[in-house]
Amino acid sequence: MDKEEILKNYERYVIPSYRKQNLIFVKGKGSYLWDIDGKKYLDFFPGWAVSGLGHCHPEIVEKIKKQVEILIHLSNNYYHPWQALLARKLSELSFGGKVFFCNSGAEANEAAIKLARLYGRRTKRYKIISMENSFHGRTLATVTMTGQRKYNEMFEPLPVGFIYAKFNDFSDLCEKIDNEVVAIILELIQGEGGINVIEKEYLENVKKICEEKDILLIFDEVQTGFGRTGKLFAYQVFGIEPDIMTLAKTLGGGFPVGAMIAKREISDLMSPGTHASTFGGSPLACVSCLAVLEAIEKDNLLENVKIMGNYLRNKLEELKKEFSIIRKVKGIGLMLAFEVERDGDKLVEICAENGLLINCTHGNIIRIMPAINIKKEEIDEGIEILRKSLKRMEFQ
Numbered sequence: 001m002d003k004e005e006i007l008k009n010y011e012r013y014v015i016p017s018y019r020k021q022n023l024i025f026v027k028g029k030g031s032y033l034w035d036i037d038g039k040k041y042l043d044f045f046p047g048w049a050v051s052g053l054g055h056c057h058p059e060i061v062e063k064i065k066k067q068v069e070i071l072i073h074l075s076n077n078y079y080h081p082w083q084a085l086l087a088r089k090l091s092e093l094s095f096g097g098k099v100f101f102c103n104s105g106a107e108a109n110e111a112a113i114k115l116a117r118l119y120g121r122r123t124k125r126y127k128i129i130s131m132e133n134s135f136h137g138r139t140l141a142t143v144t145m146t147g148q149r150k151y152n153e154m155f156e157p158l159p160v161g162f163i164y165a166k167f168n169d170f171s172d173l174c175e176k177i178d179n180e181v182v183a184i185i186l187e188l189i190q191g192e193g194g195i196n197v198i199e200k201e202y203l204e205n206v207k208k209i210c211e212e213k214d215i216l217l218i219f220d221e222v223q224t225g226f227g228r229t230g231k232l233f234a235y236q237v238f239g240i241e242p243d244i245m246t247l248a249k250t251l252g253g254g255f256p257v258g259a260m261i262a263k264r265e266i267s268d269l270m271s272p273g274t275h276a277s278t279f280g281g282s283p284l285a286c287v288s289c290l291a292v293l294e295a296i297e298k299d300n301l302l303e304n305v306k307i308m309g310n311y312l313r314n315k316l317e318e319l320k321k322e323f324s325i326i327r328k329v330k331g332i333g334l335m336l337a338f339e340v341e342r343d344g345d346k347l348v349e350i351c352a353e354n355g356l357l358i359n360c361t362h363g364n365i366i367r368i369m370p371a372i373n374i375k376k377e378e379i380d381e382g383i384e385i386l387r388k389s390l391k392r393m394e395f396q
């Protein structure tokens, strides 16, 4: 199919629910993508953190290839070794809970909502507090839990039981807690919300009040999980454990997966019949997740995130000194952003013309989340393209 035909097919046959850049990609390897004309792009936002180990990571590819010849899917009415192994690894690498497998971040959060409601049944509690500016998915419940009106107001009436508190504002949170609240959900770094990092003291206070009032603490690590912050999970940066954690994106290395991990005391409330996901935790999905975990360990990628994260951050601070339109650099590890005083989408467009893919959220926050195995030379290359693109922006 040529370009024109591809675009025509999209226009005729694909529901236009996404804002798209006018780019058609046909190949990816590591931190690079190639478009239909053979132009190479450096990808500083691979698959919105899904391709967290870069595109088509060779060991993930190899393991998926092998597994498709053995067993692709198995219904969850049966047992298989790959799910057993993955669940054990995820549990041992985090806080010792049990895992429910699904296919996306929204689905993982749906599972967390349902588990929280099961937990609250005995005491007639069902409300969940989420944060303003948060993002938790697009299903009706998760988009309601998402603390941004622009995503859910058009779908009213919304499901009941969701309350919003100001991020990093403990007194506001306390005001919102009543005796029907069963859980609080947090992103430790708000991703879509603009790379807003949680304050440690606030988090400690939240943990304390959750313990005092028997409220479940849920961390949505869909975007922050799997090395992004230099730790396997962002909660390990702050040293505070949740009761429930939701995962997706990088977990599958490109394969669609989601998972919810819950502490043992509460996980068994999800007894047979309470929840399910037909595709969840298939042999193929589990093998791709195992390959991701293995690569993170074998290639010492958490260390790479620390080193490259510092390097990239310093480079962004240098750009900030050079360009008055850059206001603020923020984030942790390789989950970084800077604010620009201009239309961020324009910068995204200019960077793409110059061969660099980045993301803009909230109109002027440029999100940079390269693969966690990014190399120094690739960061240098990306910074040069950013520099060139920012120069062009300044004159517009």
Ligand SMILES: Cc1ncc(COP(=O)(O)O)c(C=O)c1O
Residues within 6 Å of the ligand: 048, 103, 104, 105, 106, 107, 109, 135, 136, 137, 138, 187, 191, 192, 220, 221, 222, 223, 248, 249
């Ligand atoms: C923090 C967070 N939670 C949940 C989701 C939803 O994940 P998915 O798109 O896989 O449903 C996202 C997606 O960007 C996210 O960033």
